[in-house]
Amino acid sequence: MSSIGVASERAAFAGSVRNPRLEPALERAGIDPRRIRLGAFPMNAVQETKLDWDPYNPDYFRDPHSVFARLREEAPLYHNERYGFYAVSRYADVERCMGDWETFSSARGDILEMIQANFPVPRGSFIHHDPPLHTAYRKVLTRVFTPKRMAALEPQIRQFCARSLDPLVESGEFDFIANLGAEMPMRVIGMLLGIPEEDQVAIRERVDANLRTEQGKPMDYSKTTKMGEGFEGYIDWRVSHPSDDLMTALLAVEFEDETGAARRLTRDEILVIVNIIAGAGNETTNRLIGWTGKLLAEHPDQRRQIHQDRSLIPQAIEEILRYEPPGPAVARYVTRDVEFHGSTVPAGSALVALVAAANRDERKFPNGGQFDIHRKRLPHLTFGYGFHNCLGNALARVEGRIALDEILNRFPEWDVDLDRGYLSSTSTVRGWETLPAYTPKAREGRRNRGPVAETSMATGPTSPPAPEPAPAGAERWHVTLQTPMGPQEMTLHLVRDGDTVTGRIDSPMGSEALKNGKIAGNTLTWIMEVKKPMSVKLSFEVQVQGERMTGHAKLGVFGKARLEGQRLAG
Amino acid sequence: MPKITYIEFNGRKHIVDAAPGLSVMECAKQNGVPGIDADCGGGCSCGTCHVYVDPPWQARVGGRNAIEDATIEFASGVEANSRLSCQIKLTDDLDGLVVRLPESQR
Numbered sequence: 001m002s003s004i005g006v007a008s009e010r011a012a013f014a015g016s017v018r019n020p021r022l023e024p025a026l027e028r029a030g031i032d033p034r035r036i037r038l039g040a041f042p043m044n045a046v047q048e049t050k051l052d053w054d055p056y057n058p059d060y061f062r063d064p065h066s067v068f069a070r071l072r073e074e075a076p077l078y079h080n081e082r083y084g085f086y087a088v089s090r091y092a093d094v095e096r097c098m099g100d101w102e103t104f105s106s107a108r109g110d111i112l113e114m115i116q117a118n119f120p121v122p123r124g125s126f127i128h129h130d131p132p133l134h135t136a137y138r139k140v141l142t143r144v145f146t147p148k149r150m151a152a153l154e155p156q157i158r159q160f161c162a163r164s165l166d167p168l169v170e171s172g173e174f175d176f177i178a179n180l181g182a183e184m185p186m187r188v189i190g191m192l193l194g195i196p197e198e199d200q201v202a203i204r205e206r207v208d209a210n211l212r213t214e215q216g217k218p219m220d221y222s223k224t225t226k227m228g229e230g231f232e233g234y235i236d237w238r239v240s241h242p243s244d245d246l247m248t249a250l251l252a253v254e255f256e257d258e259t260g261a262a263r264r265l266t267r268d269e270i271l272v273i274v275n276i277i278a279g280a281g282n283e284t285t286n287r288l289i290g291w292t293g294k295l296l297a298e299h300p301d302q303r304r305q306i307h308q309d310r311s312l313i314p315q316a317i318e319e320i321l322r323y324e325p326p327g328p329a330v331a332r333y334v335t336r337d338v339e340f341h342g343s344t345v346p347a348g349s350a351l352v353a354l355v356a357a358a359n360r361d362e363r364k365f366p367n368g369g370q371f372d373i374h375r376k377r378l379p380h381l382t383f384g385y386g387f388h389n390c391l392g393n394a395l396a397r398v399e400g401r402i403a404l405d406e407i408l409n410r411f412p413e414w415d416v417d418l419d420r421g422y423l424s425s426t427s428t429v430r431g432w433e434t435l436p437a438y439t440p441k442a443r444e445g446r447r448n449r450g451p452v453a454e455t456s457m458a459t460g461p462t463s464p465p466a467p468e469p470a471p472a473g474a475e476r477w478h479v480t481l482q483t484p485m486g487p488q489e490m491t492l493h494l495v496r497d498g499d500t501v502t503g504r505i506d507s508p509m510g511s512e513a514l515k516n517g518k519i520a521g522n523t524l525t526w527i528m529e530v531k532k533p534m535s536v537k538l539s540f541e542v543q544v545q546g547e548r549m550t551g552h553a554k555l556g557v558f559g560k561a562r563l564e565g566q567r568l569a570g
Numbered sequence: 571m572p573k574i575t576y577i578e579f580n581g582r583k584h585i586v587d588a589a590p591g592l593s594v595m596e597c598a599k600q601n602g603v604p605g606i607d608a609d610c611g612g613g614c615s616c617g618t619c620h621v622y623v624d625p626p627w628q629a630r631v632g633g634r635n636a637i638e639d640a641t642i643e644f645a646s647g648v649e650a651n652s653r654l655s656c657q658i659k660l661t662d663d664l665d666g667l668v669v670r671l672p673e674s675q676r
Contacts, residue, residue, distance in 0.1 A: 099637065135640070142643040147609070147618050147676040318611065377599075379613025386637050389615040394644065394676075397609055397616075 051075050053087065055112070055329075055352075056487070061425035064328065065369070068357035077340040085112055085331070085350045086340075089357035091364035091381070093340060097332055097353040098385040101130050104332035104351060106388055111427045112331040115350040124269030127276060127388060133258040134387060137273070140255045140265070144192075144246055147394040156191060157399055160184045161406035169410050172442030176293035176416070176435040180407070181286035185399055189281035192395075193274060194245025195234050231274050235267065247274065281392055285399050287326030287431030288317075292404055294435060295320055295371055297416040302373050307408045316373040317400040322380035323371050328356035328430045330384065355381045356430075414439055433510075474503055479565040481553055492565060494524070501526060514540075524551075572665035576603045576621075579673040590662060594655035594669060595619040605671040612656040617644025618675040619655040624668035631658055631667070647672055 051074050053067050054060065060067055071078050071089040078087040088094055097104040107130045108115045114128075121128040126137035164183045168174040238247040250270045256262050265273070296303040296316075306312045334349040345351060359380045360368035367375075383390035390396065417436040424433050438446065474493040481488045490507040494514075501517035501524050517526035522545065528538045542551030542563060549565035576584040576598055586601040588594075598606045607618035614637055623631045628651050634642060638657050642648055655669065 138640070139643060142640075146644050146646065147607075147616065148646050148674070151676040314609070318609075377608075377611040379611040379615065381613070383610065383613075383615055385613055385615055387640050389613075389641065393610070393616055394618075 051078070053078065053080065055083070055427070058425075061430065062423055064356060064425075064430070065360060068354060068360070069369070071354065072357055072361055077343050077345070083112075084116065085352055086334075086345050087329075087352040087354055088340060089354040089361070091358040091361040094353040094355060094358035094381055095385050097351060098330075098381070098388065101134075101387055103335055103338055104353075105130050105335050106134070106332060108333040110330050110332070110388070112329075112350055112352055113427060115331055115333050122268070122272050124265070124272035125276060126273065131387060136255055136257050137269075138387070138391070140250070140253050141273070141277075141391055144249055145391050145395060150394040150398045153188065153192075153395075153398060154402060157184065157188055157402045158406060160187045161403055165406060165410050172411070172439035172445075174411075174414075174437055176290050176437055177286060177432055178434060180403060181289035181432075181435075182282075184289075184403060185285035186282050188395070188399060189278055192246050192281070193234070193278060194238055194243055194247040231271055231278070232267075235270055235274070246277070250274070277392075280390075281395065283429050284326040284392075285396050287429050288321065288396060288400050289403050290432035290435050291324040291326070292317070292320050292400065292407075293414070293437055294416055294418070294421075294432065295323060296404075297414055297437065299371055300413065302371075303408075303413070306373070306404070307412050310405060310408070312373060313401050313404055314397070315377065317397060317404065318377065318380065319371065319373045319375065320400070321382040322359045322365070324431070325355050325359060325380070325382035326429050326431050327382070328425075329354050329427075355384075411437075411439055415443060476568040477549060477565040478568055479505070479549070479563060482562045491568075572660055572662055572667065574660065574664070575666075575668045576605075577668065577670045578605050579671055588660045590660055592660050594621065594653075594658040594660060594667070596656070597660060598655065605675070606655060607675040608656060610656075614638055614641050614654060614657055617641050617654065620645040620648070620672050620675060621653055621655045621669040622649060622672070623651045623653055623658075624670065625651060627664070627667050627669075630663065645672070645675070 051067075051070050053071060068089055071087065076088065076090050076093065078089070079085075080087065088097060106128055107121065108118060109121065109128050123133075124137060126134055126141065129137065161180065161184055164180045165174070168179060174180075235247055235251070238245070238251060242248045242252070247270070250265055250273060252264075254262055254264060296306070302316070306316050329352050331350055331352045334345050334347055334351050336347045338345050338347075359365070359382065362368050365375070365378060379385075383393040383396075414437045417438070421435040422433045423431065474495050477492040477494065479490045479492045481490065488507055490505050492505050493503040495502050496519060499519045501519050502514055503517070504511050504513045505528060512528045512530060514526040514528060517524065523541065523543055525539070525541045528540065530536055530538060536555055539554040540551065540563070541553075542549050542565070547567040549563070549567070551563045552560045553563055555561050571587045572590065574586055574588045574594065574597055576586070578584070584598075584601065584603045586597060586603065588597040592600070593612060595606055595608045595612060597603075599608065606621070608616070609618045610616035612619075620642065631653065634653060634657070638654050642652060642654055645652065645654075653669075658664075660667075
């Protein structure tokens with residue numbers, strides 16, 4: 001495990017160099033900060049250590065690019081024996097994986113853990129199908145997400161941005177995620193799907209009413225854990241209230257399925273499709289907006305140029321997408337023995353295609369480690385390539401461009417507070433969950449207010465937002481859930497009262513309340529809804545024996561995840 | 571050096587000298603021919619560099635491969651002679667090629 005230790009040290013060292021104020025200076029001086037992190041002088045020892053990329057090691061979340069650079073050069077076909085996967089990192093190799101669906105299949109999932117667990121993929125989960133099934137669904141959806149239709153959304157997107165940003169102009173303090181990234185894309189996708197804001201309350205109440213009628217009866221978990229849970233109300237509403245939106249379109253569309261039969265989509269298929277689109281449309285653009293805030297704060301010269309000449313916005317967004325892709329990796333199932341760089345990846349393997357590494361491959365992008373909005377335009381792989389390329393790429397581009405334009409209209413300059421920011425990296429997306437920012441004027445104000453400014457300017461490790469205090473009288477449990485996204489460590493707070501249980505779970509992804517908690521003997525059941533990395537309803541069933549807890553959580557279509565817990569003192 | 575003629579939707583012609591090895595999209599971009607967006611920069615993944623190949627040239631230019639065929643679904647007004655111009659590599663063989671541009675890429 002020594003290589004892990006070294007990796008941690010390197011990350012710690014990298015943290016001290018990764019200074020937004022220092023990096024531009026290094027770049028101006030012709031020094032690539034990446035090379036320093038790679039060990040140009042004090043870190044020579046690192047180069048000699050065994051190359052080990054652990055996708056679950058948080059030390060790599062903040063700066064995966066150093067290890068990606070080593071993978072590209074030292075192990076273009078990387079085999080991780082501990083977790084049992086292969087990875088490619090060069091542009092040509094990643095492109096090859098995405099372009100050849102027959103060898104690199106999506107039919108077992110596009111996330112490493114999903115492929116390894118061999119979960120059944122529900123019909124309609126088009127991102128997890130191969131042709132011809134994929135082609136049938138994809139054709140239906142492509143018509144809806146055309147650049148033309150997305151461009152027509154511009155006025156509404158501007159309005160959503162204004163609504164989010166206008167109230168913050170006076171204070172000059174804002175959060176790229178909480179104030180814009182988590183709001184605008186959600187409103188846009190809600191609008192596209194056909195959940196207009198004025199309907200949302202009525203529909204939510206209907207859904208709530210349905211839940212109420214079931215109280216006192218045992219919950220049918222087989223129904224509640226279905227992917228797309230929560231959208232039934234919206235879909236049923238649209239059956240009787242057709243409109244000009246995606247759900248109506250999906251209800252009406254006639255398509256030719258993979259058997260050649262002309263038919264309509266089933267309600268279950270629509271649920272799955274809507275759930276994927278809602279998840280993809282929120283999270284990724286949210287991350288794009290965060291990276292926009294961070295990268296342009298670190299490159300004020302380029303930001304100034306964009307502010308003065310807005311025609312630079314499209315290429316700036318492309319460079320942000322290239323440099324920090326919100327989805328840094330995809331995975332594929334290898335259907336036949338295949339060769340990379342003289343070695344064979346056997347059929348049946350899981351292969352990770354490192355988009356974030358490919359996007360900085362010097363073989364494709366000269367000075368790939370440099371952020372430069374003026375670089376020669378070449379296709380990055382952030383939206384993928386081939387049949388599974390991002391359906392929402394036109395939407396993401398429109399949203400990213402308008403967001404940047406509207407930000408610059410109100411905040412020509414800003415600084416980000418990385419120490420109060422929180423960066424997360426899951427198997428699907430990597431980016432900021434909170435990213436506080438302030439204008440120069442607001443910074444002055446903070447300085448005058450004293451210690452607050454001092455704290456925020458201090459350097460230190462990134463940490464999640466402090467959780468709220470635990471409910472009074474709660475039992476505390478340390479719980480590990482073996483999810484398809486890797487093992488998740490959580491703290492569970494339980495309050496038992498007769499035959500009901502309440503409380504919440506704190507994890508790096510945030511806090512979620514337990515719902516419908518019930519006690520029968522030493523068996524506890526509850527449900528929990530998570531939004532990240534996908535919108536999924538989790539149904540827990542655990543047995544408590546003294547200080548230990550065992551059981552499982554049903555993760556929607558992703559199957560069951562084993563759970564183990566240990567009671568914490570106090 | 572092959573000569574390419576781009577005809578805008580409004581009929582305006584642009585005749586440009588193309589450096590071999592470029593794509594029809596890149597050549598338009600380099601010569602300031604309007605009407606091709608090419609959001610993705612030539613990755614065959616966005617569908618915003620749609621052109622119509624003038625029928626006499628169709629056979630020599632060739633048709634769409636499977637990936638291009640899927641991506642061109644993003645474009646409007648797709649016809650049998652529709653191509654994504656990032657996928658047409660210019661060679662001396664294509665000297666005199668004529669392509670027409672759609673009204674808009676979006």
